[in-house]
Amino acid sequence: MIESMMSFVMPIWEWLPMWIQVLVTNVFFIVIIMVPLMLSVAYVTYAERKIIGYMQVRIGPNRVGPRGWLQPIADAVKLMFKEIIIPTNSNRFLFLFAPMLSMGPALAAWAVIPFADNIQLADVNAGLLYILAMTSMGVYGVIIAGWASNSKYAMLGALRSAAQVVAYEIAMGFALVGVLMAGGSLNLGDIIDKQAGGFFNWFWLPLLPLMVVYFISGVAETNRAPFDVAEGESEIVAGFHVDYSGMAFAVFFLAEYANIIMIAALTSLLFFGGWMSPFGSYADVPLLGNGFHWFVIKTMFFIYMFLWIRATFPRYRYDQIMRLGWKVFIPVTIVWIFVEAVMAVMQIGPWAV
């Protein structure tokens, strides 16, 4: 059956021009990455409500489907059928364009993520730089949304968010400089290969301060609690998306969760060995050896950290956020890069070339 289908399909496939073949295969792989990603985005929202619910000694969503498992689907259906209200005097095109701008980069960055050994969409030499560039793009959605809504609250939220993201991006970039010094490459596959050999060979240990700075900056970058002044309900209602409703709002919401998964995946790739197994010497035992499942487990752990942090800490005041970003994180990263440079010259640790 499959044999005869293949013999029918293959000549047509080979008849197609080269670039259409490339296009079709790439679109196919993109769909393979995107569909599970969007599903996990939906279920991270469910996990958040459930986990924070239990942390606050309540049950969380439990009405739709068994134990509330269909809740994200119900939410999506509800949001799809709600009206998208476009405020008068808003900039119509930019108002509708902003949610896409915040969603696009969050998904585009997945192109270079290695899911397992040699399994990635694009093996880019400058993969780390590409990710940094893509994550720095996300702020446009917020700024444009704030401006196009033609509302004071939205504008204030956008300005806060822009200042915050630009501040934390520097610390994040410096933390990544530390990673690329340790990995000796900008290629994500090479960085993971350099972490081979189990739990204590991962970069979290030699780069501990950078790991902490990176993860906290990631929380700040995604505008999550306790850094969610961009939407601080008590001061500026809901910040940049106060005027959005229905699916336009939902896209912002999904982009936030896509970014959380992104930062969690990056933390596990850059500091926790990605798909490397923590039991370095048991590489031959099934499930204990290297594999995709380790990447998933680590990513899920960091997503859980995001939720845990949200449930634990009160919101930062704005000036304290700025102080933390500029006066604490950036000096810490600079000092650690200096330490790394000295150790590289002295041939100590993973930097010994």
Place this chain on the structure above:
Amino acid sequence: MSFTEIVFYAFSAIMVVAALGVISARNPVHSALSLVLTFFATAAIWMLLEAEFLAITLVLVYVGAVMVLFLFVVMMLDINITQMRAGFMRFLPFGILVALILAVQMILVVGPANFGLDVAGFASPVEHAADYSNTKELGRVLYTDYVFPFEIAAVILLVAIVAAISLTMRRRPQTKYQTPGKQVMVKKEDRLRIIKMQTEEKQ
């Protein structure tokens, strides 16, 4: 037409249209966003030249940071659009003249002849093998052959940062601010006074 050429012409067209949008858009925010699009198309064309480090850095620095601050400023300022466009037609010939001079200068300085390329046909540069890393090559040249110009540029930037901060920093003694070090060092004895006293009779 090969696929690379289709990509090249598509991004070139986007770049030219977006660049025209920068100077012709009525709204300054639209101008700034057109500039972002121009940077993007430029980055894509650099990518075709296998200059991936420069392309990604362009997106990272200019799109991710510089233009964000630009937009920030443009949104904060309430720019009077009609006033700004008042002399557009009057200054147009002069503007075209300046643009032409700039274009001629650019062609003379960074034209193909200066890089040993074929002048007449504008042949595309030699393609490299798959393991060629533009980032590595650039780093090697930057830290060996051009290390002094590179460091001088860095020092100039540092001076600019210091100058910008010292010019705009205002010390206002009446504003209140926190000293987190002091806050952390506070002991119970500094804030709390325990008074011993007799219990009072119930009234």
